[in-house]
Amino acid sequence: MRVLSLVEQLFFLLEKHKQPMHVGGLFLFDIPDNSDNNFVADLVRQMRSSTTPPTFPFDQVVHNQTFWKSADKVDIHYHFHHMVLPKPYSKQALYSYVSDVHANMLDKGYPLWECHIIEGIEADRVDVSAPSKPLHPNQLPINQAEPKPKSSQKPAPKKQFALYFKIHHALVDGVAAMRLVERSLSASQHEVMSLPPWALMRRDKKHLAALTPQKRSVSGIVKEQVGSIKPVFTELKNGLRQRTDPGHVSTLQAPSSLLNQRISNSRIFMAHTFHLNRFKSLAQQLDVSINDVALAVCSGALRSYLISENALPKEPLVAFVPVSLRKDQSASGNQTSLVLCDLGTDQASPKQRLQAIHDSMTIGKDKFGRLDQAQVINYSAITYAWEGVNLLTGAYPKKQAFNILISNVPGPKQQLYWDGAALSALYPASVVFDGQALNITFTSYLNQVHFGIIGCGKNLPNIQNLVPLLEQALLVLEADSKERSA
Numbered sequence: 001m002r003v004l005s006l007v008e009q010l011f012f013l014l015e016k017h018k019q020p021m022h023v024g025g026l027f028l029f030d031i032p033d034n035s036d037n038n039f040v041a042d043l044v045r046q047m048r049s050s051t052t053p054p055t056f057p058f059d060q061v062v063h064n065q066t067f068w069k070s071a072d073k074v075d076i077h078y079h080f081h082h083m084v085l086p087k088p089y090s091k092q093a094l095y096s097y098v099s100d101v102h103a104n105m106l107d108k109g110y111p112l113w114e115c116h117i118i119e120g121i122e123a124d125r126v127d128v129s130a131p132s133k134p135l136h137p138n139q140l141p142i143n144q145a146e147p148k149p150k151s152s153q154k155p156a157p158k159k160q161f162a163l164y165f166k167i168h169h170a171l172v173d174g175v176a177a178m179r180l181v182e183r184s185l186s187a188s189q190h191e192v193m194s195l196p197p198w199a200l201m202r203r204d205k206k207h208l209a210a211l212t213p214q215k216r217s218v219s220g221i222v223k224e225q226v227g228s229i230k231p232v233f234t235e236l237k238n239g240l241r242q243r244t245d246p247g248h249v250s251t252l253q254a255p256s257s258l259l260n261q262r263i264s265n266s267r268i269f270m271a272h273t274f275h276l277n278r279f280k281s282l283a284q285q286l287d288v289s290i291n292d293v294a295l296a297v298c299s300g301a302l303r304s305y306l307i308s309e310n311a312l313p314k315e316p317l318v319a320f321v322p323v324s325l326r327k328d329q330s331a332s333g334n335q336t337s338l339v340l341c342d343l344g345t346d347q348a349s350p351k352q353r354l355q356a357i358h359d360s361m362t363i364g365k366d367k368f369g370r371l372d373q374a375q376v377i378n379y380s381a382i383t384y385a386w387e388g389v390n391l392l393t394g395a396y397p398k399k400q401a402f403n404i405l406i407s408n409v410p411g412p413k414q415q416l417y418w419d420g421a422a423l424s425a426l427y428p429a430s431v432v433f434d435g436q437a438l439n440i441t442f443t444s445y446l447n448q449v450h451f452g453i454i455g456c457g458k459n460l461p462n463i464q465n466l467v468p469l470l471e472q473a474l475l476v477l478e479a480d481s482k483e484r485s486a
Contacts, residue, residue: 001067008170012065013392014433018265020105022112023177024166024429026098026271026452028121029421030158032189040119040161043419044082047117047196054111057171057180058198061111071111078110079198085120094121095269098164102429102454103267112168115197121160160424165197169431174322174409178443185416185423193419247359249340251401255313258306260400261459262434268457271427272467274449278474285481288358291408293477294449295319295361296354298406298440299343300473303353305466306345316356317343320402323365339364340402350473350480394434404438405430411445427452438463 004012015021031039053059054074061071081101085093097118106112172180184200186193195202254260276290283290299317306312319341341364344356409428416423427450428441437456442449451470455463 001063001069003067004062004065004170009065011168011170012062015105017105018263019431019433020103021169021431021433022102022106022166023169023172023174023431024098024102024164025177025181026094026269026425026427026429027163027165027181027423028160028425029163029418030160030424032420032422033158035420039421040117044117046194047080047115048076050076050196050199052195052199052202054198055201057167058111058113060171062108062170074111074198076196078107079114080196081114081116083116083118083120085118087120089120089122091122091271094118094162095271098429099267099269099457101164102166102269103265106166106168112171113198114166116164118162118164121162158424161421163197163418166429174407174428174441174443178409178411181426182412182416185418187414187416189417189420189422191417191419197418247342247356247361247363249318249342249360249363251340253315254318254400254403255315256399257313257317257403258309258311258460259302259317259403259438260435261437262394263432263437263456264458266456266458267432268455268460268463269429270453270455270464270467271425272451272453272470273425274451274471274474276444276447276449278478279449282477282481285485286354288354289361292354292358292361294408294442295321295341295343295357295406296350296477297470297473299345299353299357300350300476301466301469302343302404303345304469304472305463308465309461312345314346316346317403318401319343319404319406321361321364322405322407341406343403350477351484354477391433391435400435402436404440405436407439407441409441409443411443411450413444413446415446425450429454432456 011021056070059070059074060068063069083097085097101114101116106114167177180201184197193200279290279293282288282293286293298319302317303312320338321341322338339361342356342360344353347353347356407428407430411426412423423445425448426443426445428443429452430439430441432439432454437460439454440451441453442451444450451467453466457463
């Protein structure tokens with residue numbers, strides 16, 4: 001048995017019916033050209049008939065909200081689901097299905113995960129490259145269709161199926177989840193994979209032990225905590241001295257906004273894909289990180305959305321941006337902390353918004369770079385203590401230390417396959433809770449960036465407009481960059 005960490009316990013304390021604390025992923029696979037019409041049916045039959053027990057962490061059950069222990073038996077009929085969407089097929093029907101199943105809480109009497117195979121997917125190839133005539137930077141983004149591809153000849157769409165997988169956030173953070181994906185799938189199109197997704201890591205047993213977090217002694221934990229006292233208080237004093245520095249963000253400065261209200265158990269899931277080269281090009285031109293560019297795209301879209309709802313605060317929105325603290329090769333547990341990021345939404349200029357983002361992310365990353373994992377966790381526990389109490393009690397949902405969670409999860413850099421089916425896209429789906437009605441998570445895969453957006457569909461009016469506004473925000477940033485370099 002392994003003791004739950006403080007972060008893992010926090011996720012269980014936060015969990016209730018209307019705010020389940022699991023994360024998910026929607027994976028789109030291209031069915032091999034040489035396969036017959038029974039390819040997906042054969043996969044489903046194979047998974048249902050498998051007697052291979054799940055590997056870690058898919059065999060873990062929480063015991064007395066104190067320990068993780070291995071389940072004696074796993075009921076695959078509870079965990080695995082097969083869905084065929086009705087005609088006419090559409091991506092919106094797929095996203096609606098994910099919205100519904102993502103809203104449902106996992107049962108703590110079982111290992112905390114579910115797997116859904118979904119057929120009836122509309123296969124398309126949307127060109128998301130920038131148009132030849134980008135918007136002028138001062139033009140307010142509005143809803144607009146995707147730019148049309150330069151060539152009128154589109155490749156024939158491939159047949160697709162989807163896999164939606166959800167797992168409790170106490171079991172994995174974003175980095176751990178992505179490692180599970182990379183090590184469960186294959187880099188070879190020709191590898192025959194007869195095991196179900198929850199047991200695929202048995203293909204490489206020599207790496208299986210390395211994915212499990214190391215057990216730690218009580219004396220080691222105590223020594224680590226005592227050793228963190230001086231560095232933590234040094235950083236707390238530094239924070240007080242840096243209050244007037246550009247990029248410094250206080251836990252008290254986030255304004256009240258439309259995004260910060262009590263939620264219902266209704267969920268809306270949205271997804272969008274960009275070419276990674278667009279982000280890389282801007283990062284090189286503007287001497288910032290790709291993550292800074294992506295945050296600036298989110299900032300521009302959120303500003304436009306709130307303007308359209310007559311709800312833009314005078315002060316800038318503040319994002320909570322998770323930072324991985326994982327130093328080993330494990331693929332379980334939650335080892336993250338968070339950096340406060342000024343999104344600059346009070347600024348009409350995309351350049352000024354990007355500068356605010358870059359300054360605040362630099363301060364946060366530099367701070368955590370001076371601390372080890374235990375020190376970062378303790379520093380965060382002190383700094384965000386009042387916010388933690390607020391989230392646990394739900395007392396003041398409109399007053400938050402931050403307005404939105406925006407996460408960047410680095411994805412696989414090589415093409416992955418599942419029994420010959422090529423993984424073509426992966427969209428993250430994260431958590432929302434009282435006071436935080438919207439979450440944006442993006443991940444890179446090959447030459448693309450995939451955005452997964454989850455929100456409270458009941459309390460965020462017209463939130464579906466955020467997807468085209470993301471595209472418009474990137475166009476505006478590109479136009480501004482070209483104008484400055486001209």
